[in-house]
Amino acid sequence: MTGRFVTVPSALPGGEARGQSLSHQARLGIALAFAIAAGVPWVVSGYSTFQLTQATIYAIAVLGLNLLTGYNGQISLGHGAFFAIGGYTTAIMMHRWGVPFYLTIAPAGALSFVVGVLFGLPALRLEGLYLALVTLSMAVATPQFLKYFDSWTGGSQGIVLKKPAPPTWLPIGTDRWLFYLALATLALVFWAGRNLLMGRTGRALVAIREHPISATAMGVNTALYKTMAFGVSALVTGIAGALGAGVVGFVSPDSYNVFLSISFLVGSVVGGIATISGALFGGLFIEYVPNFASDISDAAPWAIYGLFLLAFMYLMPKGIAGALADGLASLRRVPKANAALAGDRSGKQTQSS
């Protein structure tokens, strides 16, 4: 099974692979990307801003899943459940106890973390497909549970929330404010995620994915790291869920269905599994491709969406981030020796499996 789980990009962009600090160009690129993103709400309509906010939130959720599935190799088809926990924590706190939106985000993340750790414990005994089934059943059960405990969740009616307003001293509309809030959270989460993944912890997570026995032999506490990966992954996705509830201003059981969970996995693979930047593309894919597909064919939009998925898998097996990294690498004319070395390494891996 070694090396079969994900296609590891042969040349990761910048210093991502070796845990170095970012190169000068990379810093410039990131700053530029944020500057452009910050400018966008001033040139597009309110609805487009809303869509972009959604995409940003999905990107955060996908990063959460990526931590677990991409870096640690535990497949989850149920991250919609953590998104729901985040969303409902915010909704219930705001609706029942009148807590301001901004104070609900941390508890939402904390609760998701606890549930994630609790879920990670039995997951220790489950591998690959078994974990996929268990998490998938979690996704299936989520709407049922939300409907069943209707005294808290409002049943299938859901809960309507007041969208968080911008501070009074800031002369911008709610849509733009929420976008900036999401963008700032994204930046924070991505920065934290990178620091977590590029150091000791990240190496331990990848080692467990690639070869659990060797990882244990090297002194990695496999159980601890796997459980914590589940918890942190749930935390990040839960925060995204809390933001999502605030931005939409409404939560209902049917918006946290199985398809949401599947979308997260799709976004994380299409964007580029086991890359941090991939989560961005994943978020954009989840938000925009379904709309784009129904623009092409009103009758069978999901067939078009499916064809897109197939095309992405055939043409960019490493996801969008992987394809971009490969493109950049070939532009920079990476010495052939390097590529040969990478090929040699993967060859050895296949033999040893």
Add this chain to the structure above:
Amino acid sequence: MDQLLQQTLSGVATGAIYASLALALVMIYRATESVNFAQGEMAMFSTYIAWTLIQAGVPYWAAFLLTVAISFIGGVLIERIVIRPVETAPILTHVIVFIALLLILNSLAGWIFTYTEKEFPSPFHDKPLFHGMITSQDLGVIGVTLCMLILLFLFFRFTPLGLAMRAAAQNPASAKLAGIRVGWMLAIGWGLAAAVGAVAGIMVAPVTFLDPNMMSGVLLYAFAGALLGGISSPGGAVLGGFIVGVLENLVGTYLIASELKLSAALLLIVITLVVKPSGLFGTILVRRV
């Protein structure tokens, strides 16, 4: 007591359908090490083909056999066209390709046949038998499924092609050296799985009615059954399917509100898996390191 027996038997009938689909999942799993999430939608599409044939005036059993044959060819084509390009790709790529296939089939069915529920004929007339212990519909479903399972067992056990397919699944490299065309064995495996799925779809359609989403719940139970019995063991998967069918019915009747039936059944399975991760009858995977 009567009710218990009744519910158990009706659970066995549902279980027969889960067992067929679980077997289809196991057949593809043994060959490719991934679970075909699109299995249910393939079965649903086959059922629509059967419905179209019956609407066109083809007698029931002729339509049944014709659908099984068409599904077999369809399965082979899907393997050749969609799966082959990503055969050596990582597991997650497979998962995404299966999800894509699921969405495409589901959406196409909705587009061609509309999303309105359709009645599907049954040759077994829903009559109570043996003092109301079991309906003729349930008995018919159990009978057809058992016939199919026996045929498949004989095929894999006693025919050269069956042996070749088992060899290709167990050890592709050695099978190739022995002159077996492994790629085609995979394709035939997909064809057989699609045919088995078609039978399951046709059997379940009179009960659930025909619509593009009819198989999503069924697939989940079948998946659960396959894992419960051990996904590496065909016999275990079939038994697992029956167990899940009976459990689902009994839990739904005696223990819990029917909205939580699915969750409860899944919870039981999760507990089983945590206690015995390789399934009830699966072999524990020993991996060389």
